[in-house]
Amino acid sequence: MAQTKFIKKESLSAWLEELGQDHEVLAPRFEGDSIIFRPYDSEKGFFIDREATAPPKKAIFPQSETLLEYSQIKDMENLSKIAMDVKETIPTTSYVVFGNRPCDARGFTMFDRVYLNGDKVDVYYKARRENTYFITLSCEKGEATCFCNAVGSGPSDPSGSDLLMTPVKDGYYIESISKRGEELLKSSLLTDGSKMKAEAEKYKKAADASMNKAPDFAGSPEKLLAVFDNGAFWEEMSDKCISCGACTYLCPTCYCFNITDEANGLKGTRIRSWDNCMSAQFTSEASGHNPRPAKANRLKNRVGHKFSYYPDLHDGVISCCGCGRCIKSCPVGVDIRQIVLSAIAYKPATKKEA
Ligand code: SF4
Ligand code: SF4
Incomplete structure (x- = not known):
């Protein structure tokens, strides 16, 4: 008890x-x-x-944490042979x-x-x-x-x-x-x-x-998938966004990270730091190709992840706790509630009768 x-x-x-x-x-x-x-x-x-x-x-x-420290140990009898000593920092x-x-x-x-x-x-x-x-x-x-x-x-x-x-x-x-x-x-x-x-x-x-009347997000996983390929919809939703990333950095449910190695000669440190899916560099590949080149692609991913892909994988649980920080902190007034509700309400234009 x-x-x-x-x-x-x-x-x-x-x-x-x-x-x-x-x-x-x-x-x-x-x-x-x-x-x-x-x-x-x-x-x-x-x-x-x-x-x-x-x-x-x-x-x-944490925003940045050391995962491990490593040092390379050269075999002076056989210089092509290098051993690696790794110390995890749990x-x-x-x-x-x-x-x-x-x-x-x-x-x-x-x-x-x-x-x-x-x-x-x-x-x-x-x-x-x-x-x-x-x-x-x-x-x-x-x-x-x-x-x-x-x-x-x-x-x-x-x-x-x-x-x-x-x-x-x-x-x-x-x-x-x-x-x-x-x-x-x-x-x-x-x-x-x-x-x-x-x-x-x-x-x-x-x-x-x-509490204010709760917005009704029923059906958000399917409705967001239904507008997945609707470029005009996402252009409109992301029009104001300046890709500052405040919404992701202040979000209690955003968990993306990047890993970097900081080398100093034969020694180095592996560091994990927060990443930000609203940044143009987030999906930038070494080849130069970027599968999410425009802010419309990136906003679609952020909203889609929280209200569609995550619930699909995790028993319908929406990956947003409704704290409202992204709304409060967005410098241009992007409101995630309105985006999801717009996707739910979206009806494709019907062709006019000839
Ligand atoms: S309202 Fe949802 S998406 Fe926005 S910061 Fe809070 S948890 Fe994240
Ligand atoms: S806080 Fe607003 S302007 Fe900044 S990235 Fe998020 S949606 Fe775009």
Whole structure:
């Protein structure tokens, strides 16, 4: 049975300090105009009153990470013979992500189906995933750009979280969601929360009711395939796009990467870094051929992947958690909801009767 606890608002910092003894705690705070997850620093505090500008991907899927280091060892008796010494760098840091929203934690469940897929496991991702805990904060109300309610989620969805915190009078009601989340509840700063359950449930219901009417994405996999070869449709949808990539870099469900080797003589480092399917270079081949030469091709891929190809492969699950960050951050107002709805509503022009 789930454990339920209560913590006073003024005790949160002390709890984070305690958690910091065994884990690296990532908490959101202001940097300039943006709210970014950073290692918790008691002097700088945290800010959890709004969704962070960027999701906390750093913990499990960092922007750049070293996968291995290698060195070539020459046989001086036989110079054509070279041995290779490879040292994998499997990450061991244990992270606690604090104050993320439900859509951020749910985003990693989209990664899991790809990176922890049967016998095709990404060992770096797995190590970080198993070493990262999410203390998620329920949302108070939906913003104009939120549509988690259209993709099988909601403002207090616990999927992917270890603990769920819900604001109540003078503090937070905390529920354990995963068994391992209970490990984080041992602090004496936390008291029995069972009396706050009703108040927390009321808060969650009010948040559900505050959401805008959910756009209906039913049929998106087939409808997007139906317009796959419709160049004019994708030209129109991508007309405003300036290929800046903000939508992919800020997306909690985008998981593409590139691998580069940085060599220094006979030694080198293999690095994985985020890639961006909205960039013209993303599919550029060594021959010079680019199968997605225009932004219309690239936007089609981005939207098609999330609302058609991924659901086709993964039991109908849409690979978007409805956080709305791509809509909020797009400098020219491209709205992924409108693109999917336009594809669903699209009707080919019929020939006029002679
Ligand atoms: S596609 Fe947009 S709304 Fe969906 S998860 Fe990514 S950033 Fe959020
Ligand atoms: S944020 Fe907007 S302009 Fe930038 S790549 Fe994405 S859709 Fe295009």
